[in-house]
Amino acid sequence: MSSLWAQSLKHLENDLNDQQFHTWIRPLQAIEEDSVIRLLAPSTFILDWVNKKLMDNIRQAVATASPVNPPEVKLEIGDYTVESANETERTVPQPLQSKNKSETPTTSKTSDKTSGKSAIKHNLNTSFTFETFVEGKANQLAAAAARQVAENPGGSYNPFFIYGGVGLGKTHLMHAIGNQLMKDKPGARVVYLHSERFVADMVNALRHNKIDDFKRFYRSLDALLIDDIQFFANKEQSQEEFFHTFNTLLEGNKQVILTSDRFPKEVDGLEDRLKSRFGWGLTIAVEPPEFEMRVAILLKKASEYGVVLPDEVAFFIAKRLRGNVRDLEGALKRVGAYAQFTQQTLTVDLVKEALKDLLALQQKMVTLENIQKTVADYYKIRVADILSKRRSRNVARPRQMAMAIAKELTNHSLPEIGDAFGGRDHTTVLHAVRKVKELRETDHHLDEDFNSLIRIITN
């Protein structure tokens, strides 16, 4: 990456919010020439969006990084990795003509008269729909984009790539799109599979001399949904086959939806051409749910499971359990079952009893000492600095963060927190809490630090 662009990226990262930065700026590749910086966008969709909404920010960032004679910024469609690796690889293979109505492992005998292809039984989880998906700040953009994909499959968001940590709803969203496609067009050939299944199917097909059927089958789909593509890592032959399947589907305007636990370019052991091609459509992150969303998820799931969950109980669980959605679901099921077995109504006390081990585990981690130590490690200072009277910014800010986190994660009072932080007054703690809250709204780096620290301390 050109150094000027690397500098500009830093400015852009500060200037834009995370979603904007990761969705629109990060996929761009820069080529620095004499007095021009060429930015290559992986798809026309990204190109148009950046052109319309972000060019001023980009020019500004480049000018800040190179104030004397800033280069001209040109935005074009292209892919440097692929161009430089092998020009011919840009040629997307033509869709295969189905010579016969192949029987493959997942086809059923029913025939779809309109397409002339054998119909398939879809394997979607029908409870993963948009209606059952709770939206919040952490997944709003992903959900909105997913709805667009469902409305306009094979359109600009192709492939649609969702990434993020475990249990955050990637699979759910992917199925929601599939379910919507099936609803809108009942005979649609939609297949969901885990990437390991794709690999296993391919190995089987090779072993039984059925690789042509295998290819024909996957390349005949209207939509292919592949979960957790990080498992393709280091499986060269599967990547090769997937690459061609993927190109065929894209070329035929068939929708491809992929998920992974990290940004495509960061998946180790994946060929560069695949990584870069994954960025041709739209890549979007899902983040861990914030407090309000955790409450909303608990209330929605409770009504789905038929559990009567009073608001204050939902607040209590959401405040104490900050993990992913899958963990929240697990806790709720446990609490519901406990209430049913003991024939009691759900109260905070009952939750404390039912989730005793989980809460104790968390409580054990979340001591004031642990918070101080984690924050000190994170900012590479000493706990003694946090407790000291020093007021220099590199110590004062981490100290304020630690106090705000202590207020957020523990039940200690302000005076108790003040005491534990080198005998400070409770008003100092209050000021820290307010200051951090205010900064989190304006400084997204600080907000990210805060969220990361909470995650480290509570996981």
Ligand SMILES: Nc1ncnc2c1ncn2[C@@H]1O[C@H](COP(=O)(O)OP(=O)(O)OP(=O)(O)O)[C@@H](O)[C@H]1O
């Ligand atoms: N926003 C949400 N609203 C409702 N349910 C959700 C939401 N996010 C996740 N879930 C539920 O949480 C559980 C885990 O979600 P899912 O399997 O989609 O996670 P994932 O991100 O694919 O995780 P993994 O990487 O482990 O496969 C599912 O039961 C799903 O329905």
